[in-house]
Amino acid sequence: MLLLLCIVACKDPYDFQPNDPTKPDPPDPPVLVQPANGWDSNDFTYPQNVTFGWHALSGALLYQIEVYRDSLLRSQYLSYSNTRVTQPLVTAQFGWGKYYWHVRAASRNWNNYTDWSEPFSFVLPNPAQ
Numbered sequence: 001m002l003l004l005l006c007i008v009a010c011k012d013p014y015d016f017q018p019n020d021p022t023k024p025d026p027p028d029p030p031v032l033v034q035p036a037n038g039w040d041s042n043d044f045t046y047p048q049n050v051t052f053g054w055h056a057l058s059g060a061l062l063y064q065i066e067v068y069r070d071s072l073l074r075s076q077y078l079s080y081s082n083t084r085v086t087q088p089l090v091t092a093q094f095g096w097g098k099y100y101w102h103v104r105a106a107s108r109n110w111n112n113y114t115d116w117s118e119p120f121s122f123v124l125p126n127p128a129q
């Protein structure tokens with residue numbers, strides 16, 4: 001009976017809904033670390049693993065990362081998105097080209113997500129050139 005009560009009453013720990021005015025404003029956005037802004041890979045193996053890292057925010061439960069093929073971060077050029085990153089480090093695979101990425105954080109203790117970080121770019125070289 002207790003198990004059934006817990007299943008019905010317990011919330012998903014990843015079920016975060018922002019915009020609760022009773023909670024404090026979030027901290028500043030995460031600071032990106034790797035790949036460094038403007039990084040140019042010298043690896044021609046594809047698909048290529050790229051590891052993204054940023055400074056952890058105290059109290060952050062989840063991070064959201066987006067990677068685009070467009071400097072304006074327009075949705076039609078979204079190459080990768082992950083909304084449930086629990087650590088400030090994630091690896092994904094990409095083909096050659098120039099990419100732009102940013103991160104924001106969420107917590108049940110804040111009234112909203114943080115702002116998006118400053119976008120960084122990186123280049124994976126064209127193997128035909």
